[in-house]
Amino acid sequence: MITPLVMLVDDEAPFVETMTKRLKKRDLDVIAAFSGREALEILNKNQNIDIVILDVKMPGMDGIETLKEIRARFPLVEVIMLTAHATVESAIEGMKLGAFDYLMKPCDMGQLIGKVNEAVRKKRGHEEKIREAHVKEILTKRGF
Amino acid sequence: MSNNTQLTEHYYRSLNRNIILIIFFVSIIPLIIVSSTIYYQFRASYHEKVYDHLRELVDSHTRNIDHFLQEKLGDIRFLAASYGLDKLQDEAFLQSRLAALQKSYGQDFVDLGVINADGEQIAYAGRFKLARADYSDADWFRRAIDREYYISDVFLGLRGIPHFIVTVRSSGKDGYWILRATIDFVAFTTLVENIRLGQTGFAFILNNRGEFQTTPIRGPSTDMMASKKIYTEFLAKSTDSPDQVHIAVKAVSSRHKNIYIAAFLKKGDWLLVYQQRMAEAFVDLNRTFTITTILMVIGFVGITIMAFTLSKTVVRRVAKADSEKQLMRKTVVESGKMASVGELAAGIAHEINNPVAIMVEEAGWLGDLMEDVDLGEGENRAEFERAIGQIQTQGKRCKEITHKLLSFARKTDTTVEDVEINELLEELVALSSQRAKYSMVEIRTDFQENLPTLRVSTAELQQVFFNLINNAIDAMDHDGGTLTISSRQIDNDLVVTVSDTGKGIPEANLDRIFDPFFTTKPVGKGTGLGLSICYGIIEKLGGKLEVESAVEKGTTFSVTIPLQSNTGGQDTQVSNGLNS
Secondary structure: OOOOEEEEEOOOHHHHHHHHHHHHHOOOEEEEEOOHHHHHHHHHHOOOOOEEEEEOOOOOOOHHHHHHHHHHHOOOOEEEEEEOHHHHHHHHHHHHOOOOEEEEOOOOHHHHHHHHHHHHHHHHHHHHHHHHHHHHHHHHHHOO | OHHHHHHHHHHHHHHHHHHHHHHHHHHHHHHHHHHHHHHHHHHHHHHHHHHHHHHHHHHHHHHHHHHHHHHHHHHHHHHHHHHHHHHHHOHHHHHHHHHHHHHHHHHHEEEEEEEEOOOEEEEEEOOOOOOOOEOOOOHHHHHHHHOOEEEOOOEOOOOOOOEEEEEEEEEEOOEEEEEEEEEOHHHHHHHHHOOOEOOOEEEEEEEOOOOEOOOOOOOOHHHHHHHHHHHHHHHHOOOOOOOOEEEEEEEOOOOOEEEEEEEEEHHHOEEEEEEEEHHHHOHHHHHHHHHHHHHHHHHHHHHHHHHHHHHHHHHHHHHHHHHHHHHHHHHHHHHHHHHHHHHHHHHHHHHHHHHHHHHHHHHHHHHHHHHHOOOOOOHHHHHHHHHHHHHHHHHHHHHHHHHHHHOOOOOOOOOEEEEOHHHHHHHHHHHHHHHHHHOOEEEEEEEOOOOOOEEEEHHHHHHHHHHHHHHHHHHOOOOOEEEEEEEEEEOOEEEEEEEEOOOOOOHHHHOOOOOOOOOOOOOOOOOOOHHHHHHHHHHHOOOEEEEEEEOOOEEEEEEEEEOOOOOHHHHHHHHHHHHO
16 A cells, blocks of 8 residues: 655744654654645645645635635645634534544644554545546446 | 712603603694694684775764765755844744644754854744844854855754754845754764674764863773873874774783774764773674684693693603613623633633643654564553553543533633733734634734723633634635724724725625624634623713625724723623522
8 A cells, every 4th residue: 555645734933843753753744834735835836646635724824715626726735723722613614624533732643643544545435436547437338 | 989870860761751742742833833823713714804894884974964964954944044144043944844844854963053254143033032142252153154065063052952953045235144953962962872793892982182072981090091192192193094994003011902993073073982891892802812712722621731741651661671771791702601611711722722732632642653663572561551651541531621621611700900902912812823823814913012001801802802803814715814903092992903904894794794693704614792792881881883895805893982981880780680
């Protein structure tokens, strides 16, 4: 199984840095982004990103708006929301908009890794189905 | 507190008085104008009618009397001209003539006499034994001998009873001679006495010396005395306008007024006077006046009663509405306070959460590294693990505290103290800076140094500015902008302005933003209480909260607080209300 590629999006640089180190140590490839806009740019360039861990409260383009954009432009990418208590409502809103799950900050590393793995499995499943569909389509076209 | 109650009472009293006065004037003035105009018009036309009637009466009687006198004179002239002195000297013939006259005219003619130029009566016919009477000294004779014909005033003469005579002068061979007829005084008087109206209207005749020619039978003597002057005034007009009918009104006593109508007779020699009590002549008018007055008084009383009841009802309702409003405002202030405390708590919770999250992550990272690094076995390793574990435990505890803070609400303290406004604003800016950062808002401050302190409640003032700053940041959300907070002392006021470069407030909403429950935020996002609470607080301090806004340019709220705000009493009252 290919190492999942995770993008961590939060405006708090120290948080992002430490998390990156910790996730890498747990055999994940991690890319850091410090705003919603930056995250979208990276997604544009890098088609291999599997999971986005997204903080809800960010200056400028916030987590919800970023989520909407991601769902619209990269529907296969799974999103895990990070939120403080005060923004649980926005996390719920995020779930409705198609986020994979949400976690409260500060979060338990074990929980986070578990969610990431679940999300990766879901994504891989999706990709598998798409591939099968492609194969079927090609076979149909060729008359088999 | 008592001062406040007094003020309120004074306000309601003056409101009551104003309502009464307004109702009163609005109703009474038209009532008076309409009634008096109608009454005045009626009075004018009624006066005219009465005067016309009386003038007509006097005029026609004057002509009647003149006609009567002319007729008698004509008879005598006819007698003198057709028979001459010779025949008339014969007393038997004269007697037959008198009998003929009396036959045609009743008892109008009393007697006839022929007088020579010396004043000696040379022939007489009648019931009095007056033959050979000497009239040479009589006043009437001297006048009669000077003119062709003459009608005398009333006099007693030789016979001792009032009478008047008609004479005709003719010339014979021995010079002038006079034919004289005595006219029955009673018959003549009846002509005048027939002019009667009501209880007090009567007529009489005066000669030009003011002597009565007929008996004014029914006039009260006091009236006659009081009227003397009027008669004289009328008589004075005999030369100017003998043909006119004259009218005068005079008070004869404190209670009565008389109307006088007068016309001249006998080419200005005599004056026919008709007089009547004013009250009687205008009895209908007086009745109308009484009715009008009664109606006006009834209207007046009705309006007064209505004004008092209505104003009482209105003032009672206003007072009730006011006290309800007062209660409502207290409730609104309190609930608004709770809301903003909640908001504040939410902000703090989030801000603390982030650093704590980082700390916990760092501790976790240390834990991760520990697994790889060989620190050897024993106490030290255990201590490291315990310490990292402790950091994570305490981090979780912090998280719990912030979460509790969110659901924690406490009553805000409204104790009055000395407040440094700049310090207070500085604190609020620090509190809001995180939020501002998220909305990409830059906060600028422009404080005047060494401002005097305010004696207010810190919590309340914080609430006001926290609200204004929050609103300003909301107005610039997403697009970012500049929030400028300035403090200035202008005369005896402290002026703090909070300006943003946000969306601005549309004109239509501008005068409603201070209304309770007015909000443009989606349901559940805003209570619509923030600004109305701010308004209430600033107003309580005796200050002003004003707003200026241009759409797409920004909004400026300015808070003016008097430096010597004397609101201690009210503050105590409010805080008592909140704490109880």
